[in-house]
Amino acid sequence: MDRLSTDQQVALLVRGCENVYTVDELKDRLSQGKRLRVKLGMDPTAPDLTLGHTVVLRKLRQFQDFGHKAVLIIGDYTAMIGDPTGRTKTRPILTEAEIKTNAATYLQQAGKVLDLDKDKLEVRYNSEWLNPMTCADVIKLMSEMTVARMLERDTFAKRQAEGREIFLHELLYPLMQARDSVAIQSDVELGGTDQTFNNLCGRDLQRNAGQPPQIVMVTPLLIGTDGKNKMSKSLGNYVAVTDPPGEMFGKVMRIPDDLMRNYFELLTDVPEEEITRLTGGSKINPRDAKETLAKTIIAQYHSAEAASAAAEEFRRVHGGGSTGLPDEIPDVSVPLEKMTDGKISPIDLITHCLEEKSRGEARRLVAERGVRLNGEVIEDPNTPIAVRSGDILQRGKRRFVRLRLP
Numbered sequence: 446m447d448r449l450s451t452d453q454q455v456a457l458l459v460r461g462c463e464n465v466y467t468v469d470e471l472k473d474r475l476s477q478g479k480r481l482r483v484k485l486g487m488d489p490t491a492p493d494l495t496l497g498h499t500v501v502l503r504k505l506r507q508f509q510d511f512g513h514k515a516v517l518i519i520g521d522y523t524a525m526i527g528d529p530t531g532r533t534k535t536r537p538i539l540t541e542a543e544i545k546t547n548a549a550t551y552l553q554q555a556g557k558v559l560d561l562d563k564d565k566l567e568v569r570y571n572s573e574w575l576n577p578m579t580c581a582d583v584i585k586l587m588s589e590m591t592v593a594r595m596l597e598r599d600t601f602a603k604r605q606a607e608g609r610e611i612f613l614h615e616l617l618y619p620l621m622q623a624r625d626s627v628a629i630q631s632d633v634e635l636g637g638t639d640q641t642f643n644n645l646c647g648r649d650l651q652r653n654a655g656q657p658p659q660i661v662m663v664t665p666l667l668i669g670t671d672g673k674n675k676m677s678k679s680l681g682n683y684v685a686v687t688d689p690p691g692e693m694f695g696k697v698m699r700i701p702d703d704l705m706r707n708y709f710e711l712l713t714d715v716p717e718e719e720i721t722r723l724t725g726g727s728k729i730n731p732r733d734a735k736e737t738l739a740k741t742i743i744a745q746y747h748s749a750e751a752a753s754a755a756a757e758e759f760r761r762v763h764g765g766g767s768t769g770l771p772d773e774i775p776d777v778s779v780p781l782e783k784m785t786d787g788k789i790s791p792i793d794l795i796t797h798c799l800e801e802k803s804r805g806e807a808r809r810l811v812a813e814r815g816v817r818l819n820g821e822v823i824e825d826p827n828t829p830i831a832v833r834s835g836d837i838l839q840r841g842k843r844r845f846v847r848l849r850l851p
Contacts, residue, residue: 451476454511461710463638466645466661474632474660481513484631486622488520489547494554495683497667497676500711501635502558504664515559515566516629519548522572523621554686557746574628575621586620589653590646598642623647626659633660667711671834672701681787681833690747694755695819697739699835702731705738713741759820777846779832788829798848799840816840
């Protein structure tokens, strides 16, 4: 790949990016033949990575493949503050033990995407340079940005408009993340669109430190399996990197058809022409295209054999066709008044969403193993089950409904 021209490299690197600050700067640095230091910061605020995290990890791997040095910043220090991005309230502060546990799993899972060779990957913890900072250092850091600039950030502006609290320690987060860029002298910083403000702050602090400002490349946020919100474990609309092949396959098969192009572009290396063929409204059945997507993703994180086995099992469980699901599945609303903490009684779910006339009949169906949720048999009528928008509830081989939560 390093034999490609600068223009060809730029074209591949910016594919799938929402914005680049700036393309001309990227082209200029690549043309100099310098080995770039490409930064990605990740706060270990949860133990598992989702496919949403892999969008930017895949971009980092692309830089590695072009011969550049990936610098993965584990935000063990900034995680104690918590990134306020997209939050309507202050994040809870994690303990040091929680952060260490999460960081260890992050590295293991990131290895499913990145080349872990020490010559190609540098792993740093930002406590290395943030922990020794004195009060005077913090004051100096804060003097590099005005309050007005900080409040331009959409998260803070929204909270201020709604009268919600903004704590002073949250204002430090963008500055500390920007300080990371100065510490490791990054040439490029990657992040999702929600990190644009933080990453651009890095450019400002680098200028102030006399360093060339880093190029900022932001990728779109992956929409979750519900088809509406950013993929998130807290929303239950996620596919985890560590999901078993069968579970991963079932989740991908539940995404709305109109998300397929987005998933192909952000999560796979399938050529653009093939993506257009699969998702461009041709004679290809959307179910078949979605199966190709699911198998491609599973092959990346497990194996081609595991992908084929998961597809076969999905067909066996659901019966018929390439997926067993009908072309048209009616949407039904889950009664929120019957839910507690995202869970609902199987009997309430069946009587309301499958329109069974009696609770006794619903219990009989469960006893006969006649109801499935996402292909899994509902076995206990008394244990509440978690449901999400997009889940498929099935009675027998003919009755299917897609659950929707308002």
